[in-house]
Amino acid sequence: MKYRQSLATTAIHRAPAVPPARRLALMALLGLPIALALPRARAHGDQPHSKPAGPVVKEQKPWGIAAEPREAKRTVEIRMTDDMRFSPSHLEVRQGETLRLRAVNRGKVMHEIVIGTPEELNEHAEMMKKFPNMEHDEPYMAHVPPGQRGDIVWTFNRPGEFEFACLIPGHFEAGMRGTIRVVARK
Numbered sequence: 001m002k003y004r005q006s007l008a009t010t011a012i013h014r015a016p017a018v019p020p021a022r023r024l025a026l027m028a029l030l031g032l033p034i035a036l037a038l039p040r041a042r043a044h045g046d047q048p049h050s051k052p053a054g055p056v057v058k059e060q061k062p063w064g065i066a067a068e069p070r071e072a073k074r075t076v077e078i079r080m081t082d083d084m085r086f087s088p089s090h091l092e093v094r095q096g097e098t099l100r101l102r103a104v105n106r107g108k109v110m111h112e113i114v115i116g117t118p119e120e121l122n123e124h125a126e127m128m129k130k131f132p133n134m135e136h137d138e139p140y141m142a143h144v145p146p147g148q149r150g151d152i153v154w155t156f157n158r159p160g161e162f163e164f165a166c167l168i169p170g171h172f173e174a175g176m177r178g179t180i181r182v183v184a185r186k
C-alpha cells in the first residue's frame, strides 16, 4: 500500500507537461484519491501517459521486463498494415529470452504495438476510446508513424499466453492483435 501510494504520487508529480484540463481528466481517470485507498488500483491507471524524464524504469510485469538493446539475442520483425493486421500474428518465445520486436509500419496511418495480458490490453483499449489523445510511452510499447519502424526490447521471463495489439481506437476493434506464447523453461 505504502509503495503504491508513493508510486501514484510520484507519477502525478512527474507529469509537469500535462495541461490542467488534461491533468484533471487524468486525475478522474486515475480515480484519485480512491486509487490511493484501494489495494487493487491497478492496470495502467497507476501511470499517467507521459514520458518519464529519467531513464526507463524496468518494472516487472506479468508479461516480462524491459531489457537493454544489447541484451537482445533475436530480432523479430512484425509488419503492421492498414488492413489492421500484424504479421506474423503469433510469436513463440522461450522463457528468459530477450527479443527485439521490430515493428515496421507498412501502412499510411499511425500504428502501435503494445504487449500485455489480454485483460490489460482490453482495459487499455477502453481507456484509449475515452481519452484518444492520451500520450503514453512504456518500454513494452512502440508507436510507429507510417513508413517507419520502432523497437521494443523485452525479456519474456515469465511463461504464459500474452498478446500484442494496436490500441488505436478502431484498430483494436478491427482485430489488430496477435498472440505470444512464452514456453516455460524446462
Ligand SMILES: [Cu+2]
Pocket: 084, 110, 111, 112, 166, 167, 168, 171, 176
Ligand atoms: Cu493500428
